[in-house]
Amino acid sequence: MKALQRIGAVVAKELRQLMRDRLTFGMIVGIPIMQLLLFGYAINMDVRNLATGVADLSGTAASRQFLMDGFHTQVLEIRYQVKSIKALEQLMREGKISVGVYIPPDFERRLQQPDRAAAQLLIDGSDTVVQGAVAQLARISTGSISPPLYRPGTFETRTYYNPERRSPVNTVPGLIGVILTMTMILFTAVAIVRERERGNLELLINTPIRTSELMLAKILPYIFIGLIQVTLILVVGDLLFRVPIRGALLNIYTVALVFIVANLALGLMISTVAQSQFQAMQLTFFILLPSILLSGFMFPFDGMPLPAQWIAEVLPMTHFMRLIRGVVLRGASLPELAGELAILGVFILFALSFAIKRFQKRLD
Amino acid sequence: MNAELAIEASGLNKMFGPVHAVANLDLAVPRSRIYGFLGPNGSGKSTTIRMLCGLLTPSSGQISVLGHSIPRDAEALRMKVGYMTQKFSLYEDLSVHENLRFIASVYTLERRAAKAQIAESIERYRLGALVRQRAGTLSGGQKQRLALAAATLHEPQLLFLDEPTSAVDPENRRAFWESLFDLVNEGTTILVSTHYMDEAERCHALAILDRGKLVAEGSPADLSRDIDAQVILVRVNQPRRAGKVLHAQKWVRSVAQIGNELRVLIDKGHAEAAQSTRDLLGGAGFAIDNCQPALANLEDVFVAATLQGKEMRAA
Numbered sequence A: 001m002k003a004l005q006r007i008g009a010v011v012a013k014e015l016r017q018l019m020r021d022r023l024t025f026g027m028i029v030g031i032p033i034m035q036l037l038l039f040g041y042a043i044n045m046d047v048r049n050l051a052t053g054v055a056d057l058s059g060t061a062a063s064r065q066f067l068m069d070g071f072h073t074q075v076l077e078i079r080y081q082v083k084s085i086k087a088l089e090q091l092m093r094e095g096k097i098s099v100g101v102y103i104p105p106d107f108e109r110r111l112q113q114p115d116r117a118a119a120q121l122l123i124d125g126s127d128t129v130v131q132g133a134v135a136q137l138a139r140i141s142t143g144s145i146s147p148p149l150y151r152p153g154t155f156e157t158r159t160y161y162n163p164e165r166r167s168p169v170n171t172v173p174g175l176i177g178v179i180l181t182m183t184m185i186l187f188t189a190v191a192i193v194r195e196r197e198r199g200n201l202e203l204l205i206n207t208p209i210r211t212s213e214l215m216l217a218k219i220l221p222y223i224f225i226g227l228i229q230v231t232l233i234l235v236v237g238d239l240l241f242r243v244p245i246r247g248a249l250l251n252i253y254t255v256a257l258v259f260i261v262a263n264l265a266l267g268l269m270i271s272t273v274a275q276s277q278f279q280a281m282q283l284t285f286f287i288l289l290p291s292i293l294l295s296g297f298m299f300p301f302d303g304m305p306l307p308a309q310w311i312a313e314v315l316p317m318t319h320f321m322r323l324i325r326g327v328v329l330r331g332a333s334l335p336e337l338a339g340e341l342a343i344l345g346v347f348i349l350f351a352l353s354f355a356i357k358r359f360q361k362r363l364d
Numbered sequence B: 001m002n003a004e005l006a007i008e009a010s011g012l013n014k015m016f017g018p019v020h021a022v023a024n025l026d027l028a029v030p031r032s033r034i035y036g037f038l039g040p041n042g043s044g045k046s047t048t049i050r051m052l053c054g055l056l057t058p059s060s061g062q063i064s065v066l067g068h069s070i071p072r073d074a075e076a077l078r079m080k081v082g083y084m085t086q087k088f089s090l091y092e093d094l095s096v097h098e099n100l101r102f103i104a105s106v107y108t109l110e111r112r113a114a115k116a117q118i119a120e121s122i123e124r125y126r127l128g129a130l131v132r133q134r135a136g137t138l139s140g141g142q143k144q145r146l147a148l149a150a151a152t153l154h155e156p157q158l159l160f161l162d163e164p165t166s167a168v169d170p171e172n173r174r175a176f177w178e179s180l181f182d183l184v185n186e187g188t189t190i191l192v193s194t195h196y197m198d199e200a201e202r203c204h205a206l207a208i209l210d211r212g213k214l215v216a217e218g219s220p221a222d223l224s225r226d227i228d229a230q231v232i233l234v235r236v237n238q239p240r241r242a243g244k245v246l247h248a249q250k251w252v253r254s255v256a257q258i259g260n261e262l263r264v265l266i267d268k269g270h271a272e273a274a275q276s277t278r279d280l281l282g283g284a285g286f287a288i289d290n291c292q293p294a295l296a297n298l299e300d301v302f303v304a305a306t307l308q309g310k311e312m313r314a315a
């Protein structure tokens, strides 16, 4: 009962300070919106005149017709005509083209075989704009082309440099991970360091509050903030980019909640180690970068070298990516995700115990 | 252990790397008294207070505060002591009232008791007009009153005040000390650090600290009486030059100019101090207006005590 009163006192105080600190408050709303706009527009941008190379090894009337139809949308613009797929790859490496169209010598024969792709689209996957645009194009053109010659699956699309093609449906849930990692860790990472820098800690540790109570009280307000951010991302993602919310909403929030707590505990851990707010921020970015790069958000997890995979397994974000993709893309239920949830649970227990053990009600 | 004592410490040491911040300190603070730490900056006042609160671990030594062994039982002490830090440590972005409510809650005062206690503190420390103001915008004296209100909200038996008046004007300082005597009347024990002589003068008992060492202890009156030096006041035509001449003597401990007068501290063992001062200055051609012994004040005690420390170090 007394413990609750003490925790409540600190939680109320934190929330009050939060509302008054314009910078933090701005970050709560600003970071998600900024990130969404940055990544979101990259996905949905209306792209025209992408530099394209063509290797038409078939050279038949059918292939010429096919190319004409393919280019009438003006998304692609033929800049180079070459003789081999190797030459296309070379052009792409040099950055001269973003898209390559390869029509094999047996194009017409392939068209008759429904189980084989008749042609190949080579896409520079390092550029998400191109990727998104061409992915759309491949859908549109196959749909609009007259039946005898064209059918779904005419193109075999091959994305270079980023084989796991990201679609908006895939990116927005991933963004929840990036945004929560950034804000949640940062907020708690500075939470205790700031009190130390401002001198408040000397007063606080002389009160009867227990270390575990203080740690909990530092986390609780931000759980609430984190859930607000998740809502913000889902709503804005839907409004601006028409990224539909698939998967059960309750599952999305449950998964996000566990991930939020994991990040807050991690931030608290940082807070008990860092000597200054600046150091706390540095440590936050030290975790944020591998989280973005190694978690499977940017690059496919299985394609990474083993040591990178081991590092990734330690990051909460990796497990969140699996969870949220499971929920959103596969419509997985919570029991099916129990394993990954349990890993995050263990992570939370470890980080919290570390922070409580490490934080002393002492100045030395 | 003595039940009459609020604080007992023996052989207390604190090292910060090579810095010996507190050296072999023995302390006995009686209950329901104002006990002062007098010392210049860096003499170890804050460090000692922090060790007594259990916020710093002593390098060596024993501490007992209100019967609890510190730092082992520091948590048992939290409800019984109040601590006003040297640097303002309440939340600057919260209002006066919000700060007090926060303190009342972390000390788990019952809701109704808290309300009454806060109202009383606001009245007592003249914060009525400021309740809605953010703590960060208060003046030095107002901050100090708020800090004292916060430190006493849970009615502690023992109060640590670390240089509470350093940012406060003389009038507010007087009012502040009135509040302290009210608290002592109610039974509170107060340990206060200061570097102001006039404040030290008001304490029931004093410890004079110099570079981490306790160099003198006792009531201000006893300290003045037992001073290890003689005080001579000299009125002379060229005080600055006369001071230099005096200072060169082995038996002169220190010379301070106060207005046109020189206040001279002379070795206790030196016989006929006033006469030899008169002889010395007369012989050097100064016109002496007046030269006679005076009662020692705390500043003399402080200077004599700290010089003694210096000599002992040199020896």
Ligand SMILES: Nc1ncnc2c1ncn2[C@@H]1O[C@H](COP(=O)(O)OP(=O)(O)O)[C@@H](O)[C@H]1O
Pocket (backbone or CB within 6 Å): B016, B019, B020, B021, B039, B040, B041, B042, B043, B044, B045, B046, B047, B048
């Ligand atoms: N946390 C610390 N780390 C290193 N040195 C310290 C620390 N705190 C105090 N000191 C040193 O200990 C000495 C005593 O400091 P302090 O107790 O603050 O003196 P006072 O309060 O009398 O001004 C000083 O030399 C100071 O520099």
Ligand SMILES: [Mg+2]
Pocket (backbone or CB within 6 Å): B042, B045, B046, B047, B086, B162, B163
């Ligand atoms: Mg100090």
